[in-house]
Amino acid sequence: QQATLEQVEPLKDAAGPGKLTIWSSPDPINLIQNFYQKTFESGGWEVLDQPEDQDGGTFIVRRNDLDVTLSIPSGATTGKSTAASSSKPPAVATNSSVTTFDIQYVRDGKDTKAEKPQPSQKPTQAEKPTQAQKPQPSQKPTQAQKPTQAQKPQPSQKPQPSQKPTQPSEVASKPAQVRSGKPEKLTDLDKVPRDLRKYVADLAKLGVLTPDTANPKTNADSQGTQFAPNQTISRRQYARWLMDANNRIYANRPGLQIRLASNTTQPAFQDVPRTDPDFPYIQGLADAGLIPSPLSGDSTAVLFRPNAPLTREKLMLWKVPLDTRKALPKASIEAVKETWGFKDTAEIDPKALRAVLADFRNGDLANIRRVFGYTILFQPKKPVTRAEAAAALWYFGSQGEGQSAKEALFIKPQTSQPSGAPKATPSN
Known part of the structure; x- marks a missing residue:
């Protein structure tokens, strides 16, 4: 489907020159979100933030001096179908609803049209590169492959980390x-x-x-x-x-x-x-x-x-196994409530519940106590x-x-190898 540009207006309070564009598409939230995720990853954009799931959210990306914020509100649909407002979008697009989303462009330096992303033209064509997904002028290999005497490499022509593939x-x-x-x-x-x-x-x-x-x-x-x-x-x-x-x-x-x-x-x-x-x-x-x-x-x-x-719950899920060095205990919402007393225990991911419960058993050395102090709100998604x-x-x-x-700090390592480096075989 084709996304439609509904409105364009300048951003008055932005840190630099910018504008707000509002789009609409008959496609569901998940297809639009997947399209943009692939577009940003393949286009050399630095992803500073992105949604946690497939139910809408905010992308914040940057390339060179251009900051782009894409907002897809959860359930951001209007139309005849009441099902369109469900928190879980349909698996395929339908003509009975319209998804609206906005994109903000803020530029820190000089305005360069070549760098403005236009991935919103065809959300459902994620597998087929659109005009927006084609390499920008700063990425075109032909300019770098055919240098002339007058074309001395400029700082802006240096490949970005995401543009230079690593073998x-x-x-x-x-x-x-x-x-x-x-x-x-x-x-x-x-x-x-x-x-x-x-x-x-x-x-x-x-x-x-x-x-x-x-x-x-x-x-x-x-x-x-x-x-x-x-x-x-x-x-x-x-x-x-x-x-x-x-x-x-x-x-x-x-x-x-x-x-x-x-x-x-x-x-x-x-x-x-x-x-x-x-x-x-x-x-x-x-x-x-x-x-x-x-x-x-x-x-x-x-x-x-x-x-x-x-997030807090992921911090616990990854760290606590390195404290216990054994299988995490079985846990339930009730068990965590009785130990930590968190009012928002039900919001904790079931996988992380076990780590949170195991952390309580570490007494004053518990990660939660050391990092967050005394609290009755864990705020797992924070x-x-x-x-x-x-x-x-x-x-x-x-x-x-x-x-x-x-x-x-007072312990002398047994080896001079860098952290995590494989051990070298001693030479005789």
Whole structure:
């Protein structure tokens, strides 16, 4: 079906020149959402945020100096059919309803028509590239392949990270893939909430934490040294920190370390190929059974959504198994209510309930107590900040059998290998 442009108006309160466009389509929400997700991924856009499910939501993407916000309200349909307002859209499009959605364009710098995305023309043609999905002028290989004497490479012609494919053999060999553990110079640790400051400081000294590179605006004027403690952390970044923190805290206990995946491993997730810079970490966690994937028997977890915000329940689901080092206990809504007393226990994903219950048994060393303090609202879907994620990773283990980042600072590793790196065979 063809999407129809209903309205165009300028954005008055935007950070830069921008406009709002409103569209309508006879297609259901899920088809429109799938179309845009594929368009952004294939078009070299940096996905800063995206919906949690297939029932509408907001995409926030960026490429060069253009920020795009696509909003598909849940149940955003009008028409004759009352079924169109259901929270679950039909599997196929019908002519009895219309889905409305809007796209905001905000540009930080000069206006370049070539960079404006137009993926909304044919939502149902996701499998067939439209004009909007064709490479933009900045991506056309013909310009780079036929340089003239007058065409000296400009900064704008440099391929972006998403435009330059990485060969599988490079994934395990690039130094950037396996960090050395040298502490980063972070200049804004004074902005960390006071109750979390000591945890963040210890992890920073241990070399786990990195500057916030996901948001281009955060480090625009700071030479890339801003930790941005109160910014939301992505699932991708937390996966990397989770492995790094575990392996550095247990640097002298190889049997408790998580192994990086090799570049020959079959990807567990459709959206984390071998060329992804964080493939060794995300795939390594999946191989170890620490995150839900088809490898662990969860046939529905085919997408990792690396750039989506990490939620509180996912933080617990991934972290607690590394504390208990054993199967999580059976859990029910009633059991969690009786222990933690959360009023919103029913909103917690059933998979995460077990981790939340197991965390309670860790007493004062529980992640929830350390990160969120005393609370009777867990807010399982709430995004986690970078400071909160760091606080959760400050300690691994159960009472009497764990180790903290502070203690790890005084322990000499048995090997000089980087965190998570495969052991080299000693030469004779």
